[in-house]
Amino acid sequence: MFIDRVTMQCSAGKGGNGVIAWRREKYIPKGGPAGGNGGKGGSVILQADQNVASLEWFANRAIIKAQDGSQGMGAHKQGKNGQDLLLKVPCGTLIKDKATKEVLFDLTLPGEQFTLCRGGKGGKGNYSYRTSTNRAPNICTPGEPGEFAEVELELKLIADIGLVGFPNAGKSTLISTLANRDVAIGAYPFTTLHPNIGNIRYPDLKRLLIADIPGIIEGAHRNRGLGLEFLRHIERTKVLIFARDASGFEGRSPMSDFTVLRDELAQYDASLLRRPFLIALNKSDMEEASLYIQEFIDHFPQYASHIFSISAEYNEGCDALKTALRALVD
Ligand SMILES: Nc1nc2c(ncn2[C@@H]2O[C@H](COP(=O)(O)OP(=O)(O)OP(=O)(O)O)[C@@H](O)[C@H]2O)c(=O)[nH]1
Ligand SMILES: [Mg+2]
Known part of the structure; x- marks a missing residue:
């Protein structure tokens, strides 16, 4: 527990x-x-x-x-x-x-x-x-x-990187790919019920600690989902990853999700929005994803350099994300 x-x-x-x-x-x-x-x-x-x-x-x-x-x-x-x-x-x-x-x-x-x-x-x-x-x-x-x-x-928690995103975005899959950690992954929301941490290792032996913060959904600040309680575990991180399901799962749009997610964070602590971040648009291997990813980039041109299209499951684009994380933390 x-x-x-x-x-x-x-x-x-x-x-x-x-x-x-x-x-x-x-x-x-x-x-x-x-x-x-x-x-x-x-x-x-x-x-x-x-x-x-x-x-x-x-x-x-x-x-x-x-x-x-x-x-x-x-x-x-x-x-x-x-x-x-x-x-x-x-x-x-x-x-x-x-x-x-x-x-x-x-x-x-x-x-x-x-x-x-x-x-x-x-x-x-x-x-x-x-x-x-x-x-x-x-x-x-x-x-x-x-x-x-x-x-x-x-x-x-004292971690370098905080990983946030709605349930089922693939956060646990990403942490297991980036940090080689065995964590529960499930094709349904709320698989993860508490923060998980793992070490991302680099060839020069440097390690970055990454924490998967589960359970944020729209209305989390009113205690829906797991509430915002776990967000205190990202207070001490240097960099955030907003993980997004880019496959249009359950008809949600990555654009609105992204805005809602950031609003929820702001409800907890507005200064979190000023923290350096990357956006991981996940499930790029799925057919619907490419369209969403393009739409997302068109919609948020100001974030173009923050956006990484990845497949956590098939380890695509994850190395580039890993390198960018290191650069941001350093
Ligand atoms: N096709 C595809 N499926 C993925 C990818 N990453 C994760 N999934 C699937 O998406 C589902 C949810 O993945 P999780 O890693 O459990 O998602 P999560 O964000 O940790 O979800 P919660 O713990 O419920 O908040 C699982 O069925 C994964 O197998 C990906 O890159 N491609
Ligand atoms: Mg999970």
Whole structure:
């Protein structure tokens, strides 16, 4: 399951208590204080990881808690520290305060960490309280509680390229051709129900991350289809591909589709229309396509240099698109 927004409660471990103990050895009367300090509580740490694709692990989980520190021991031994809890999240995860919605951190780079709840300090044992004037202190302190946090995690994918288009345009087919990804492809709308990402590889080993954003239809801003919820995953892309079915599928015209699609994007965030883009007119292998493609170019002469006629299924025109994408991103 692809889950890109969750709320969670978590708490760090409590510090272990300090203890009162006395040194007891044969032939050493009044051996003196020997109570050790408590161990530190474990912290809750979030870490960005490229191999984690969604926030699914966090869904429906009750409070997430790191380990408590152990209490101190005799012979002034410190209690064991509680283990830190390292939670892996996808790159592009925003951590927000649940109440204020303030962004606390944005985990973008692989391996980057954020300590969400710090473990409590261990208490002091009586051994720590010995002084020249008080050689038999009869005091110790309890461990501190661990920090508690209630946050919202929100994934905003970090991809170079966002792929948008109406259902059935061939977005998933295109991502599987460009990025060699195995994704579900179906001859019906709404095959894809969540964003998919893939890597486009170039001969010089450069990779571009492309994200297929499904489910946009006319009225998406009024929550039709999958709504505009997933559009936040293109906020951080550098380039957009508007994928169009140029075969006149179900009597729709590519021209009106293109305008409607852009209107829907503008409803979400008008600045998306200023982002560099390419238009992929797909299914060029089909008979009806050539007429549509010509009509489209005639209709939008200002976009002529943005338009690519492709067949995602038969890998025609896709290399030119790939090259143009690279040039735009660079
Ligand atoms: N003839 C032809 N068919 C294609 C081409 N690209 C995709 N198709 C077909 O079009 C249908 C839809 O393709 P998908 O890749 O699932 O389309 P999508 O845009 O991901 O659709 P949703 O996931 O529903 O939003 C499938 O039956 C594909 O086989 C193409 O270049 N030529
Ligand atoms: Mg799809």
